[in-house]
Amino acid sequence: MNSQIALIQNIDALLPQTQCGLCGHRDGCLPYAKSIVNGEDANKCVPGGQPVADALATLLARPKLKAEESVWPIQSDGRPQRMKAVIREDECIGCTKCISACPVDAIIGSGKLMHSILTDLCTGCELCIPPCPVDCIDLVEDLKEVPTETLQIAEQNDLRQRYYSHIQREEKRRIHRKGPVVRAEIDTELFAQFSAQFSNIPEIKIIEKAKAGIVQQDAKTTIELAKIRTQIKKLEKQLSVRDDEKKRAQLDMLLQQLSALGA
Template structure:
């Protein structure tokens, strides 16, 4: 277990900690790091671009793969252009949906009051855009200079700590929360095991989920339905921000599987 965690830590350290979910792992960089350690391709980090894909290939001694393409142009460091989210504040209705969607708590505001995004903390993850009911959030290019490697590491460590603190707070609220949850279900067991390995991040508690009513479905089918629904939600969120033919095909396939299982 220790060696497994160590490998996941090394992989996670190379990921940019934008927690954007564009790799297909909606709940952040750590789950993708775990998936990579288990054999998933290491070229899916869109904001990391080719430098991260190459660094992961070197670490894991795997074949070098072309990184997933970004819609943004490439910077001088080989990574896609850094972007920030900006709220058109005169159009904001203060619904707070973007606040709970932000993985690093870069948005401030309260109910029925104007919200603002802290530009220095925003990762450009795009996760605040889909839940906004009035479409008042834009992505703009980050005009600041590209950070040197030492500054990038400091930034990544800070973003990781902020995300873990966000998870810890959100998990405590989740059971009694009213209204929609705009992020994926967090694998608290993974984050708990990982956070215990270092004092650099808050410990994540494993929160027990409320029991659900029994149905006529057998346990295996119920679990399969839950997995498919989670995948569908991830894909719908990603496609609402950026269209992708492969993901659209997968969404259609999963939707058909869900309908078939529900009708069984």
């Protein structure tokens, strides 16, 4: 049993941790890793492309298979083009369905307020698109440089932990029936078994500490921008009906705040 667990861990370490479900396992990379150990083909990771399919074949001493094709072009590292989701903010109605759907908590916002996507965390998994009732989410190319192998591993470790935190929170929400739950049925026992082990890896703790301050500040700024934009839209609508000196001054002040925040 221990050797099987170790093999699942080694397979999971090679998977990109986008948790996209394109391999057929809607509940993420770890269940696919477990299924590979049980005999499933190891070439179904679409975002990993041929490099991941070949690495898995080598690890498992299996014949190399052609990777499942992606709809996106291939990057210089042999993987499909990295994508990011963006919200057309003027059309967002603040329904919160995309927040529950995002497996790595890259979307922030609250009910009836515009949502925003933290693009540095978004994996382009597309899972936020189907639940959106007003179809205001697009996918765009990630124009950042292709990450080195070291950065890729660090990113995968971080995404794995974010996903584990996400499903733990969503499971609590499901039990207490608070808010919409937009995800697959989760093998909670499987994730509980592995999440504790991964959380003790020193490298992951270092990455989490390094990112915590940046992500927290980014989230606060994005929420503040969302609130200001909502107030601006409301004032502009009121002023288009009837001019008001106080509201005009308030609008000018909010526009200055928006500019100061770099928006």
